[in-house]
Amino acid sequence: MKLRPPHIKKAFLDQLESIVGAAGYSTKSVDRLSYARDSNFKAAIQHLYGKVEFPPDAIAWPENVEQVQKLVKACIKHKVPVVPFGAGSGVCGGVLAVEGGLVIDMKKMYRLLHLDTKKLTVTVEAGIMGMHLENQLQRKGYTLGHFPSSIICASMGGYLAARSAGQNSSRYGKIEDMVQSVEVVTGTGDLVQTKLVNNSPGIDLNQIFVGSEGTLCIFTKACLRVYPLPEKQIFQGYRFANMTTAMEAIRRMMQTGLKPSVVRLYDEFDTLLFLSHGEKSKKEPGFIKQFLEPVTDMAHSAAIRSILRWPKFLSVANDMIPSGCLLILIHEGQPLLVKEEHRIFKQIAIDLGAEDLAEAPARRWLKHRYSVSYKASPLFSQGAFTDTIEVATTWDRLEKLYNTMRKAMAKKALVMAHISHSYTEGASIYFTFVAPLKGLKQSEKLYDTIWDKAMEACLKVGGIISHHHGIGRLKAKYMLEEWGEGAQLFRHLKKIYDPHGMMNPGKLLLSEK
Amino acid sequence: MKFQINKTSQLVTIKEDMVIQQLEEGLSAEGLTLGYYPAISQNKIFLFECLLRRVPNLFFTKYGGLPDLCAGISWTGHHSAKVQTKIYPRAATGPDLRRMFIGSEGVLGQVHDVTMRVFVKPEKTQWCILFSDKQTTLDEILSKMFSVMIQPLFVVMGDKDEAFKLCDGLKIKRLASQFMAVKLAGLSTMVSLEKAVLYDSLTREDKLVFTPGEVREKQWLDSHLLTPSCYSKMSKKYAHFFGTDTSQNKSSSQQIKKYFEEITC
Numbered sequence: 001m002k003l004r005p006p007h008i009k010k011a012f013l014d015q016l017e018s019i020v021g022a023a024g025y026s027t028k029s030v031d032r033l034s035y036a037r038d039s040n041f042k043a044a045i046q047h048l049y050g051k052v053e054f055p056p057d058a059i060a061w062p063e064n065v066e067q068v069q070k071l072v073k074a075c076i077k078h079k080v081p082v083v084p085f086g087a088g089s090g091v092c093g094g095v096l097a098v099e100g101g102l103v104i105d106m107k108k109m110y111r112l113l114h115l116d117t118k119k120l121t122v123t124v125e126a127g128i129m130g131m132h133l134e135n136q137l138q139r140k141g142y143t144l145g146h147f148p149s150s151i152i153c154a155s156m157g158g159y160l161a162a163r164s165a166g167q168n169s170s171r172y173g174k175i176e177d178m179v180q181s182v183e184v185v186t187g188t189g190d191l192v193q194t195k196l197v198n199n200s201p202g203i204d205l206n207q208i209f210v211g212s213e214g215t216l217c218i219f220t221k222a223c224l225r226v227y228p229l230p231e232k233q234i235f236q237g238y239r240f241a242n243m244t245t246a247m248e249a250i251r252r253m254m255q256t257g258l259k260p261s262v263v264r265l266y267d268e269f270d271t272l273l274f275l276s277h278g279e280k281s282k283k284e285p286g287f288i289k290q291f292l293e294p295v296t297d298m299a300h301s302a303a304i305r306s307i308l309r310w311p312k313f314l315s316v317a318n319d320m321i322p323s324g325c326l327l328i329l330i331h332e333g334q335p336l337l338v339k340e341e342h343r344i345f346k347q348i349a350i351d352l353g354a355e356d357l358a359e360a361p362a363r364r365w366l367k368h369r370y371s372v373s374y375k376a377s378p379l380f381s382q383g384a385f386t387d388t389i390e391v392a393t394t395w396d397r398l399e400k401l402y403n404t405m406r407k408a409m410a411k412k413a414l415v416m417a418h419i420s421h422s423y424t425e426g427a428s429i430y431f432t433f434v435a436p437l438k439g440l441k442q443s444e445k446l447y448d449t450i451w452d453k454a455m456e457a458c459l460k461v462g463g464i465i466s467h468h469h470g471i472g473r474l475k476a477k478y479m480l481e482e483w484g485e486g487a488q489l490f491r492h493l494k495k496i497y498d499p500h501g502m503m504n505p506g507k508l509l510l511s512e513k
Numbered sequence: 514m515k516f517q518i519n520k521t522s523q524l525v526t527i528k529e530d531m532v533i534q535q536l537e538e539g540l541s542a543e544g545l546t547l548g549y550y551p552a553i554s555q556n557k558i559f560l561f562e563c564l565l566r567r568v569p570n571l572f573f574t575k576y577g578g579l580p581d582l583c584a585g586i587s588w589t590g591h592h593s594a595k596v597q598t599k600i601y602p603r604a605a606t607g608p609d610l611r612r613m614f615i616g617s618e619g620v621l622g623q624v625h626d627v628t629m630r631v632f633v634k635p636e637k638t639q640w641c642i643l644f645s646d647k648q649t650t651l652d653e654i655l656s657k658m659f660s661v662m663i664q665p666l667f668v669v670m671g672d673k674d675e676a677f678k679l680c681d682g683l684k685i686k687r688l689a690s691q692f693m694a695v696k697l698a699g700l701s702t703m704v705s706l707e708k709a710v711l712y713d714s715l716t717r718e719d720k721l722v723f724t725p726g727e728v729r730e731k732q733w734l735d736s737h738l739l740t741p742s743c744y745s746k747m748s749k750k751y752a753h754f755f756g757t758d759t760s761q762n763k764s765s766s767q768q769i770k771k772y773f774e775e776i777t778c
Contacts, residue, residue, distance in 0.1 A: 118656060120753070163603075163604070164605070165603070174603050176609070196752070196756060197567070197756075200569055200756070200757040201566055201568075202567070204612050207613060208608045210608075210609075211607050211608055255523055257633070337703065340703055392604060394522035394601065395523075396521040396522045423602035425522045425524055425584055425630055426602040428602075462599060463601075465606060466604060467604060468605045469605060482599070483606070485597070489621070490608065492772070493608060
């Protein structure tokens with residue numbers, strides 16, 4: 001892979017060195033390549049075929065807030081775009097340096113600063129990794145309750161920038177529900193400390209900065225709500241006849257006002273995949289199996305590529321799968337309350353004709369819940385690519401959203417879906433699609449077509465185009481329609497907090513230039 | 514019709530400004546509640562005014578504040594542009610424009626219509642009163658209550674004079690110098706279990722608790738404790754549990770307010 005040379009002036013580099021030291025920044029090709037993408041699948045396709053579209057010009061690793069402020073001010077002075085970077089686990093191209101510039105990687109600011117067990121809050125530096133924070137909290141008997149599938153490779157700053165959601169969000173909320181206050185460096189280089197104003201007068205700066213995806217500020221610190229580790233957990237699986245009945249069950253459950261920790265509903269195809277993956281054998285494979293494995297893998301890849309050429313056929317076959325729909329629940333908390341919550345939910349499920357699958361499916365899900373993200377890479381070598389689309393809407397439109405989007409995408413890809421975040425008024429649907437790789441240009445075109453069809457279908461039904469992955473560059477072109485006149489408000493926010501227009505350009509809302 | 518209920522999604526869309534009490538009566542007729550009672554001493558208050566001022570919710574500990582209750586909102590900006598947010602539970606589509614507007618005190622424009630979450634009226638409500646001579650004991654129980662996600666409709670604590678006034682008002686023996694009164698609400702079985710969990714938090718063998726059973730007792734508690742002044746006292750002392758922070762950094766939010774005031778002039 002060849003990268004274009006960095007477009008950077010010596011005066012700026014000299015200033016970088018004076019702020020973070022010689023070891024605190026880099027313009028080396030290997031580093032620029034590492035930061036040239038996040039976990040967005042289109043960029044993965046491009047890199048697979050040797051294309052690197054948006055390498056940054058330099059990367060800096062500040063160690064404290066003062067350095068972050070000085071870096072931003074240096075970028076203002078030298079007109080260098082700024083791209084805040086956490087851990088690069090985002091899937092929407094949110095850290096692509098579309099105009100080059102300086103990537104500011106926050107990972108050296110990784111400390112847990114204070115755990116307040118009376119107020120039930122934790123204060124952390126924004127570069128702390130999700131799993132590290134959770135491990136530190138759990139050692140003291142507490143939890144953030146935030147378990148996105150990217151927890152191993154995502155940072156707090158990234159969570160806040162994107163408005164992330166964890167798998168336990170039905171109980172603990174999304175990140176924006178957990179945040180008490182944040183400290184940010186805005187695009188003017190100023191430091192701003194927000195406060196909690198959810199139930200008192202005042203403009204809510206928390207909810208302006210959270211979700212801004214680096215376009216208004218860089219997160220340097222955050223204070224969040226924590227909880228003691230739950231005393232008891234109850235695991236439960238149910239199988240429903242179809243998505244209609246299963247969605248109705250979740251709606252009734254959530255509208256009791258109770259808060260289960262995990263509520264996951266898989267559609268028929270996703271249920272089939274889930275139930276067909278048993279525990280792997282721990283025996284060593286024999287000689288013949290070792291010899292045949294590459295052959296079967298090649299045949300497997302060819303079969304996958306062939307079958308994905310007929311997505312419409314797959315879609316029809318998908319509709320005929322008799323696996324039913326699997327609902328996984330985990331209840332956790334105070335033992336008496338958890339037991340009663342489980343009883344109430346069980347009654348709802350049984351009333352709607354569900355089959356009781358006991359605890360095995362939920363336990364198996366918990367054991368493997370982070371592994372699904374790692375199945376994307378092997379697919380590349382098998383000649384296919386995948387991506388995920390998460391949308392949300394209210395209950396009265398949910399089934400229509402599911403059917404409309406699935407139909408739109410199924411013309412071009414194999415589609416499956418699950419519901420993983422539920423509320424009293426609605427839920428989020430998480431689609432996964434798989435399509436064949438066909439060389440760089442055709443694959444990019446197919447990728448874009450699937451996304452366009454999905455987003456058009458979502459907007460048509462009135463769904464929200466992202467529940468927790470964020471917008472990044474991937475969905476920026478749909479934001480004018482998503483926001484309507486609200487886009488003008490965002491432009492005003494940009495004028496206040498990024499008057500020079502250098503904070504993460506090309507994200508959230510495409511610029512008019 | 515000033516408002517429209519979406520029972521499937523438990524939402525109500527209010528198309529014209531309404532006195533909150535009137536709205537609540539309309540919802541009550543359908544077995545629903547807004548879950549919002551303005552924590553200010555004002556007789557007739559309109560919903561849109563509350564949204565503009567982000568007037569605190571007396572029932573915050575159960576239902577959240579106005580930003581939590583608002584599922585969608587539209588407003589007319591100062592250049593007559595109508596901003597309409599979608600109606601959704603949660604999203605990751607940039608800054609939350611709904612939450613930016615709520616509490617903006619008219620700087621961004623005036624409410625056109627709003628969609629709020631509604632809730633099924635609680636099957637059961639129950640006052641529970643815990644007594645102790647130690648404030649720290651009750652503080653710990655308060656913290657434990659929130660940590661296990663018991664979400665009371667209301668909670669208030671009081672010291673000596675207030676504790677004695679409470680006991681005299683309920684016509685019970687003066688049990689201790691500190692009290693914590695919790696009003697639980699929700700599914701009948703859950704309320705009973707939550708009460709048991711709270712009472713079990715008092716570790717003394719002679720648990721100093723009182724469960725009002727008579728109508729007179731409940732009415733006394735509702736009229737003397739379920740008040741904006743009690744709420745204000747609690748929200749100041751336990752701001753982290755009440756979604757408030759009285760030490761707000763005014764200069765930061767003033768900057769943004771000033772910007773919008775200038776551009777609308």
